[in-house]
Amino acid sequence: MSEKRGGQHYNCIGVGVGPANLSLASLLHGDGATRSLFLDQKKSFTWHDGQQLPGTTLQVSMLKDLVSLADPTNRFSFLSYLHAHGKIYHFINAQFDDMPRQEFRNYLSWASHRNENVRFGERVLSVEFDSRFVVETDRRTLTADNVSVGIGTSPWVPPVATGLLGDDQFHVCDIVEKAQNLHGKRVCVVGGGQSGAEAFLDLISRPQGQRPRRVSWITRRRNYFPMDDSPFTNDFYMPGYSDHFARLDGRTREKLNTEHVLTSDGISEATLRAVYQRVYAHRFLEGNRDLVALHPNSEVTEVGRDSTGDWSVGIRHGDRPHATTDIEADVIIWATGFRPAAMTFLEPIADRLEHEGSELALDNSFAVRWDGPPDRNIFVHNAAHQQRGLADRNLSLIAWRSQRIADRIRGVRGDEPLESFIEWSPKSGQAGSLQGAHE
Numbered sequence: 001m002s003e004k005r006g007g008q009h010y011n012c013i014g015v016g017v018g019p020a021n022l023s024l025a026s027l028l029h030g031d032g033a034t035r036s037l038f039l040d041q042k043k044s045f046t047w048h049d050g051q052q053l054p055g056t057t058l059q060v061s062m063l064k065d066l067v068s069l070a071d072p073t074n075r076f077s078f079l080s081y082l083h084a085h086g087k088i089y090h091f092i093n094a095q096f097d098d099m100p101r102q103e104f105r106n107y108l109s110w111a112s113h114r115n116e117n118v119r120f121g122e123r124v125l126s127v128e129f130d131s132r133f134v135v136e137t138d139r140r141t142l143t144a145d146n147v148s149v150g151i152g153t154s155p156w157v158p159p160v161a162t163g164l165l166g167d168d169q170f171h172v173c174d175i176v177e178k179a180q181n182l183h184g185k186r187v188c189v190v191g192g193g194q195s196g197a198e199a200f201l202d203l204i205s206r207p208q209g210q211r212p213r214r215v216s217w218i219t220r221r222r223n224y225f226p227m228d229d230s231p232f233t234n235d236f237y238m239p240g241y242s243d244h245f246a247r248l249d250g251r252t253r254e255k256l257n258t259e260h261v262l263t264s265d266g267i268s269e270a271t272l273r274a275v276y277q278r279v280y281a282h283r284f285l286e287g288n289r290d291l292v293a294l295h296p297n298s299e300v301t302e303v304g305r306d307s308t309g310d311w312s313v314g315i316r317h318g319d320r321p322h323a324t325t326d327i328e329a330d331v332i333i334w335a336t337g338f339r340p341a342a343m344t345f346l347e348p349i350a351d352r353l354e355h356e357g358s359e360l361a362l363d364n365s366f367a368v369r370w371d372g373p374p375d376r377n378i379f380v381h382n383a384a385h386q387q388r389g390l391a392d393r394n395l396s397l398i399a400w401r402s403q404r405i406a407d408r409i410r411g412v413r414g415d416e417p418l419e420s421f422i423e424w425s426p427k428s429g430q431a432g433s434l435q436g437a438h439e
């Protein structure tokens with residue numbers, strides 16, 4: 001049946017099927033009163049497949065799956081996945097300290113293919129509004145009461161690298177495909193976060209016949225800093241803190257995101273230990289003295305071809321800004337992060353949507369503030385770290401955020417978890433009162 005104009009109507013259409021929208025799709029699944037459809041432009045499910053290096057692990061608790069923190073009995077939990085594959089005992093006995101990233105990817109893939117409301121190979125081109133949302137895809141026209149945007153992030157490189165990317169200079173998101181034949185080459189890894197560390201570790205861990213001749217690791221950070229994964233720090237990744245953060249003024253929020261960046265963007269300690277031990281073995285046990293070059297506190301200021309046609313990477317030291325050094329390289333890998341993907345499909349209604357700084361302004365249910373009817377909403381995942389803090393782009397709160405969205409769509413208000421042990425702000429009316437302290 002043709003589904004051109006006047007085609008199918010849904011209570012919620014999701015744009016993008018990464019973990020964020022897949023969490024919402026899982027929570028809405030089986031709800032006969034809420035018709036939903038989630039579309040992804042990719043042919044089939046992938047999750048950072050271009051970066052699935054051997055031995056990499058998830059950086060959050062295994063309980064932070066698509067649904068468990070909001071709805072532990074949901075059929076799309078990680079436990080259900082293990083059970084469905086008959087490997088629940090094996091998983092327990094393997095005693096992983098952290099979940100292998102490949103296993104989490106396989107779990108997500110299973111959840112996406114088990115949910116008939118999820119479709120791949122369909123790109124959303126535009127969203128208009130005419131008493132309901134009109135969603136144009138590259139295949140058909142659909143309508144919806146609500147739209148949920150979960151399009152994630154795009155790879156980012158600094159301006160010095162713009163226009164230079166190709167086979168011998170690429171973003172780390174393509175490392176699996178492009179870093180295959182590096183034997184005998186000089187490779188520069190730029191970026192001191194988890195992705196940079198994984199790339200560096202992978203290169204220096206290759207067997208002798210496949211290993212580069214030299215691997216340099218450059219970061220602006222003063223050292224290769226760990227991610228703070230300790231108990232009280234993890235209270236930043238709780239629902240109550242997300243709400244508290246949203247109530248702060250813009251300047252304080254920006255300051256907190258800068259101060260606390262290593263709670264999400266640092267390197268996991270296990271990776272740092274593995275890197276250090278590998279470097280030790282090369283230097284002191286295997287005699288590979290020149291393999292590794294470590295350049296923290298250094299910013300790449302220039303990249304160009306030298307007279308022999310090799311890449312020359314100019315770096316400036318943080319403490320000696322007038323002294324620059326050039327590093328020669330055959331290949332450069334940029335592990336310089338990701339930025340929110342552009343929501344170009346919202347252009348037809350862009351002037352109706354409120355902004356806060358560079359982000360769409362969101363209310364407490366992650367709905368964009370706009371001039372349309374209150375029961376017609378565009379929800380946005382993973383694009384509000386200025387308003388919601390570092391947890392917004394992390395897996396920690398996806399189930400809770402999706403539950404808030406699902407509740408709003410259904411017009412109900414679900415239970416919230418207990419508050420943190422920490423009082424993030426003084427309770428109004430208590431300031432200066434000694435009464436509470438003696439009770």
Ligand SMILES: Cc1cc2nc3c(=O)[nH]c(=O)nc-3n(C[C@H](O)[C@H](O)[C@H](O)COP(=O)(O)OP(=O)(O)OC[C@H]3O[C@@H](n4cnc5c(N)ncnc54)[C@H](O)[C@@H]3O)c2cc1C
Pocket residue numbers: 015016017018019020021022039040041042047048051057058059060122123124125150151152153341345381382393394395396
């Ligand atoms: C290598 C890597 C490892 C990570 N590991 C962790 C971790 O361990 N813990 C953690 O908390 N966070 C981690 N993150 C951060 C974050 O959790 C992930 O990036 C996560 O994938 C974000 O989910 P998402 O659903 O927002 O976006 P994505 O996973 O990027 O999915 C977005 C989807 O939208 C689709 N899309 C875009 N535009 C359209 C359109 N117009 N129409 C249809 N479909 C569209 C895309 O094809 C894509 O599939 C990691 C990030 C990276 C890069």
